[in-house]
Amino acid sequence: MILEHLRFRQRVSLLALGALAGSERAETDGHVARCERCRREVEALRALHETLLADPARSAEPDLPLPALVARVEAKVTETLAGRRARRAWALGAGLPAAAAAVLAAGLLLPRLVSRLLPRPAGSPTAEVVSPEAPGVSAAAMARLERTVAREQTARYLTDAGDVLVAVAAAPSDCDREDERVDVGAASARSRELLARRALVVDAAPQSVASARPVLDDVEQALREVASLESCVRRRDVERLRDDVERRRLLMRIRLMTRELEG
Amino acid sequence: MDRPVEPGSDRDLLARLAAGEREALAPLMERHYRRLYRLSLSYLRNADDALDAVQETFVKAFQNAGRWDGSADAGPWLSRIAINVAIDRYRRARRRQATFSPLGETDHDETMAGGEPSPERHALGSEVGRRIASALRGLPEKQRAVFVLRHYQEMSLEEIGESLGMRLGTVKSNLHRAVHRLRERLEGLRP
Numbered sequence: 231m232i233l234e235h236l237r238f239r240q241r242v243s244l245l246a247l248g249a250l251a252g253s254e255r256a257e258t259d260g261h262v263a264r265c266e267r268c269r270r271e272v273e274a275l276r277a278l279h280e281t282l283l284a285d286p287a288r289s290a291e292p293d294l295p296l297p298a299l300v301a302r303v304e305a306k307v308t309e310t311l312a313g314r315r316a317r318r319a320w321a322l323g324a325g326l327p328a329a330a331a332a333v334l335a336a337g338l339l340l341p342r343l344v345s346r347l348l349p350r351p352a353g354s355p356t357a358e359v360v361s362p363e364a365p366g367v368s369a370a371a372m373a374r375l376e377r378t379v380a381r382e383q384t385a386r387y388l389t390d391a392g393d394v395l396v397a398v399a400a401a402p403s404d405c406d407r408e409d410e411r412v413d414v415g416a417a418s419a420r421s422r423e424l425l426a427r428r429a430l431v432v433d434a435a436p437q438s439v440a441s442a443r444p445v446l447d448d449v450e451q452a453l454r455e456v457a458s459l460e461s462c463v464r465r466r467d468v469e470r471l472r473d474d475v476e477r478r479r480l481l482m483r484i485r486l487m488t489r490e491l492e493g
Numbered sequence: 494m495d496r497p498v499e500p501g502s503d504r505d506l507l508a509r510l511a512a513g514e515r516e517a518l519a520p521l522m523e524r525h526y527r528r529l530y531r532l533s534l535s536y537l538r539n540a541d542d543a544l545d546a547v548q549e550t551f552v553k554a555f556q557n558a559g560r561w562d563g564s565a566d567a568g569p570w571l572s573r574i575a576i577n578v579a580i581d582r583y584r585r586a587r588r589r590q591a592t593f594s595p596l597g598e599t600d601h602d603e604t605m606a607g608g609e610p611s612p613e614r615h616a617l618g619s620e621v622g623r624r625i626a627s628a629l630r631g632l633p634e635k636q637r638a639v640f641v642l643r644h645y646q647e648m649s650l651e652e653i654g655e656s657l658g659m660r661l662g663t664v665k666s667n668l669h670r671a672v673h674r675l676r677e678r679l680e681g682l683r684p
Contacts, residue, residue: 243669289531293540306549
């Protein structure tokens with residue numbers, strides 16, 4: 231009987247709160263009918279339930295009239311939407327110079343590439359001798375342009391990487407409260423994208439971004455750690471990562487290097 | 494087959510919010526704000542915090558209306574947002590207190606409330622209200638959330654588990670522990 235009583239102890243509490251249903255409720259009712267101690271327990275908990283029904287919070291009215299509350303919510307929604315639009319505009323604005331430079335560079339570089347890839351007619355002059363693909367643009371100007379594009383792309387890469395690290399550090403939302411796990415799925419996916427982009431934007435012109443190499447290496451390591459996280463990860467793993475980023479002062483170094491690269 | 498959407502129903506209002514139609518906020522709030530206020534107040538035990546939590550709940554509802562799948566009622570969906578907002582606000586307040594009041598734990602209500610007491614605060618300040626508030630504040634976070642959703646919102650154990658991201662067994666054990674702690678703390682209290 232004692233063992234049975236222990237087995238039903240939790241269910242008796244739930245029964246008293248009216249939280250059981252179906253067969254679980256029927257079984258517990260059956261046990262309570264046979265157990266005097268459980269009947270007393272149910273009575274005591276029901277009395278507690280009655281007491282708690284007297285809590286003024288159950289019937290409380292908000293201090294603020296509904297129209298005022300609606301106005302507050304609408305104002306907050308407007309503010310949030312304006313913030314989103316501003317961020318989008320900023321992102322577009324920041325992207326435009328780099329995109330323009332990329333288009334310009336592509337326009338200048340494409341004929342050179344095409345002329346190298348297409349078979350030349352016998353006896354035609356080589357590119358080293360004559361440079362028909364970019365009339366009026368000197369080799370030095372072309373090199374400067376390529377360097378500028380590489381540095382701008384690297385700056386954007388670093389800014390995006392910084393955003394990912396900030397998102398991870400800024401207390402991501404819970405995905406499992408019980409196990410204290412947080413959702414880093416988006417940051418992890420973004421890190422993988424950035425690591426793929428790194429090879430294109432950084433390794434393509436290593437000389438142009440040589441001064442950024444130490445920061446780029448640390449950023450790559452941090453991104454690899456984020457990319458390796460599961461989407462629902464223990465909070466302490468994120469805190470460890472954040473501590474590591476702080477210890478290396480990575481966000482500050484990213485900001486300084488971005489400014490330097492953007493000239 | 495999809496259920497027809499009645500004009501002015503929760504489904505209709507959330508669909509309009511998802512389409513960015515702000516005018517749908519007022520009727521949705523009118524229908525749910527009292528209940529969500531009481532839920533937030535039950536958890537946070539502070540009128541100003543509860544109002545802020547309701548405001549944040551509806552902002553989040555507006556932002557996430559497109560993610561509501563429409564298969565369930567809007568009420569539990571809004572309650573789920575509200576309890577999670579309340580938990581987050583409580584955690585933030587506790588962190589602030591830990592940062593700015595390192596010498597000892599101060600009473601949440603006294604620290605967070607300000608200005609002249611409203612009739613609401615008078616009501617909450619009654620003996621029963623004070624004792625219940627104090628007993629609830631003494632519960633660990635999970636037990637408190639589970640108890641509030643059961644007692645004040647009458648959610649089923651499954652709905653509570655879904656709202657808080659907990660397994661059913663954990664919901665049951667938390668509710669059992671919560672009710673026994675409250676019983677100890679409210680010994681002798683009569684309405």
